[in-house]
Amino acid sequence: MPYTEPALRAMHKAIAELNDLLPAPERLSTAGDTVLGGRLDSLGVVNLLLALERIVEENEGVTVSLMDLLEVDPTTSALATVERLTALVRDRMQAARS
Amino acid sequence: MTVSAQRLLLVADFNASNLQALFANDASAGVTPVGTSFGSVFQSLLAPPPADAAFVWTRPEAVSPGFAALLGNERVPVATILAEVDAFVEAIDGARATVPLMLVSSWTLPWYQRGLGMLDLKSEQGLARTLLAMNGRLADRLADRKDVYLLDASRWARAAGPRGDSPASWYAAKLPYTPDALKLAVADVKAALRGIKGGARKLVVVDLDDTLWGGIVGDAGWENLALGGHDPKGEAHQDFQRALKALSRRGIVLAIASKNDEAVAMEAIRSHPEMVLREGDFAAWRINWSDKASNIVEIAEELNLGLQHTVFLDDNPMERGRVRETLPDVLVPEWPTDPRGYVAALQALDCFDAPAITDEDRARGAMYVAERERQAVRLSVQSVEEWLAALGLVVRAEPVRPATLTRATQLLNKTNQMNLTGRRLTETALSEWVAAPENALWTVTVSDRFGDAGLTGLIGVTVLQSQASIVDFVLSCRVFGRQVEEAMVHVAASHARAKGAEVLRATLVPTAKNKPTLEFLRDRSGFASDGAEEYRWDCRMNYPLPSHVTLEVSETAE
Known part of the structure; x- marks a missing residue:
């Protein structure tokens, strides 16, 4: 599927940046089933989404907004896992390009 | 605090x-x-x-x-x-x-x-x-x-x-x-x-070939090095030398560790018309075919500077890796492959940040060159006594004053080897300590016929009735071995005696690096020992001043 690889690369880089800001025990794996919702605090979620927005724009030249995710239940939405968030980023990149 | x-x-x-x-x-x-x-x-x-x-x-x-x-x-x-x-x-x-x-x-x-x-x-x-x-x-x-x-x-x-x-x-x-x-x-x-906290780097050890200049001097000859001229690479190497020179003017000491024939390399340094750095800009060098890590250790020992204060710059990643692995205290920054990036790489280093730059800092390189000349005389005479007598050593002690407080604080916080307690104070805290009536703090400057080492020592003494204590005894390693230590104790003991003290005590607080202080107290000071860390002098006796030292003591801050 288009944008799967770019979305995955952006996610890995964003998690690496986020991990700089997290205490060692709380750092995230890039594995798809890594739980995000309920694990990251609100600032952690903001930092991850901001990093994703910026990296996607820098690397792919596509502007996506993810701030609407701050308004939804993180445990059931696209924020639930790394895999689901990556899929959302991929879809939004595709939508922004179409 | x-x-x-x-x-x-x-x-x-x-x-x-x-x-x-x-x-x-x-x-x-x-x-x-x-x-x-x-x-x-x-x-x-x-x-x-x-x-x-x-x-x-x-x-x-x-x-x-x-x-x-x-x-x-x-x-x-x-x-x-x-x-x-x-x-x-x-x-x-x-x-x-x-x-x-x-x-x-x-x-x-x-x-x-x-x-x-x-x-x-x-x-x-x-x-x-x-x-x-x-x-x-x-x-x-x-x-x-x-x-x-x-x-x-x-x-x-x-x-x-x-x-x-x-x-x-x-x-x-x-x-x-x-x-x-x-x-x-x-x-x-x-x-x-x-x-x-006194952790700024003080010494830059630099490679020669493809670092200080472009090319291999042993192969190409100094006439054919890429240095200066109308050539991007040559200009970049020359600007890198200018950046190092600028660094030396703020008190960072320069030295060379290079795998080369020394005579060939030194001829390049002396003869190439576009060299910015000359022999007199380097406090020490090891130009030979030995391991660079060993050479860096020798240079640091010669200059009495710790490896934790040393930076090593080399274009060769193998040499960098070797030194990094062997000497983890030495800072070995990654280095650009293109000499046009050398100046920026040097100027971006934050390891030289210090809270003050004093006249002594600016003169530090020249002091090391003078020390090299001093040691050359040492080799030419028959005995240490003859050498000391030939130095014309003048030690001047004066109470700390506003103009010397910054340097005194810097010395207190940077000096490790000859430092009785290793206590670290801010300038404000030191000033407050001096203001107490029972305390006295002298700065010590040292000069001889080869040059002025500047403000290189501190003596802090507290006198409470019949008991006097040396609180700070700090001396830069630059002037070790000339019996300045004994002259400083003479100042402290004379003050204690004049204030009516019967005993002058020195209590060593051992640190990882102040073994030279222990050795002085134990082996050369003449103090009686009350244990491994407690030493005392009977103030009823004059503490002798070394005969080769001319001591000038100022009782009031000038």
């Missing part, structure tokens, strides 16, 4: 949680960051929680309502804004009662703020012009504050570029700066704390 900066208070008008996280996650910072409520800068400064140091980072509109109005193109007299800067300085002064060390960031504007455009530096209402005035005022007002340092936030903004400021993160969480910019600030704060 010491300057160990265990607790670092973060005062900001924005959400500093990410800044706090970066400090907390960086073990090398050696601090426990303590956050304050954002948006309450003045309140935090007026009643700060106890901390060893504070980092105060504000946006100009948060400190100056006048500047905030100016952002909306309201007309505001510059004097009004500068008065608000003064109020900020007063708040910083208030915090100093609780927090002994303050690091304050200068003010910046985000890169996209163009203000009045072409008028922004011309009009009195221009944002850029007003911000220059504000930063100038802040710098002027803080310049004479001891233990307050203004850090240049504009460099963080320049280095982070457009990625440094983020309106998106501001709207999301009141984070005006991205982690990229925050990391630059953290690095500068760490460098400042390290420098204040």
Whole structure:
């Protein structure tokens, strides 16, 4: 599927940046089933989404907004896992390009 | 209070949680960051929680309502804004009662703020012009504050570029700066704390071939090196030498470790017309085919500088890797493959940050050259006594005074080997200690016929009735081995005796590095021992002054 690889690369880089800001025990794996919702605090979620927005724009030249995710239940939405968030980023990149 | 900066208070008008996280996650910072409520800068400064140091980072509109109005193109007299800067300085002064060390960031504007455009530096209402005035005022007002340092936030903004400021993160969480910019600030704060604790690097050991000049001198001959001329590579190497020379003028000692034939390499240094650095710019060199790590150890020993104060620059990644692995205390920065990047790589190093640059710092390189000449004489005479007599040594002791307080503090905090207790004090704390009537602190300057080593020693003595104690006994390793130590004890013992003390005590606080102090006390001082760390002199006896020393003691600060 288009944008799967770019979305995955952006996610890995964003998690690496986020991990700089997290205490060692709380750092995230890039594995798809890594739980995000309920694990990251609100600032952690903001930092991850901001990093994703910026990296996607820098690397792919596509502007996506993810701030609407701050308004939804993180445990059931696209924020639930790394895999689901990556899929959302991929879809939004595709939508922004179409 | 010491300057160990265990607790670092973060005062900001924005959400500093990410800044706090970066400090907390960086073990090398050696601090426990303590956050304050954002948006309450003045309140935090007026009643700060106890901390060893504070980092105060504000946006100009948060400190100056006048500047905030100016952002909306309201007309505001510059004097009004500068008065608000003064109020900020007063708040910083208030915090100093609780927090002994303050690091304050200068003010910046985000890169996209163009203000009045072409008028922004011309009009009195221009944002850029007003911000220059504000930063100038802040710098002027803080310049004479001891233990307050203004850090240049504009460099963080320049280095982070457009990625440094983020309106998106501001709207999301009141984070005006991205982690990229925050990391630059953290690095500068760490460098400042390290420098204040005496951890600044003092020695740069540099390779020759393809580092100081382009090409292999042993193969090409000095006439064919890429150095200067109308050639990008040659110009870059020459500018790198200029950058090293500039570094040496602020007190960083230069040395050479190179795999070469010494005669060939030295001929290049002496003869190449476009060399900026000459023989007299290097305090020491090891130019041979031996392992560079061993050569660096020898150089550091020769100069009496610790490996933890040493930097090694080499274009060869194998040599860098070898030294890094063998000598983990030596800083070996990654180095550009292209010499056009050498100057920037050198100037970007933050390991030389120090809280003051004194005349002694600026003359340090020349002092090492004089020492080399001194040692040459030593080799030419028959005995140590003959050598000492030939030096014409003059030791001058005088009470510390405002003009020498900065250097005295620096010496106290930097000196490891000849240091009785290893205590570290801020300039303010040292000044307060001296003010106590029972205490006395002398600075010691040393000179001989080869040169003036400058202010290289400190003696602090407390006299309480019949008991006197040496509190600080500090001597730069530059003047070890000339019996300056004995002359210093003579000063302390004479003072104790004059004040009516019967006993002069010296209590050693062992540190990882002050073994030379132990050896002096135990083996050469003449003090009686009351245990491994307790020494005393009976003040009823005169403490002898070495015969080759001319001692000049000033009883009052001049």
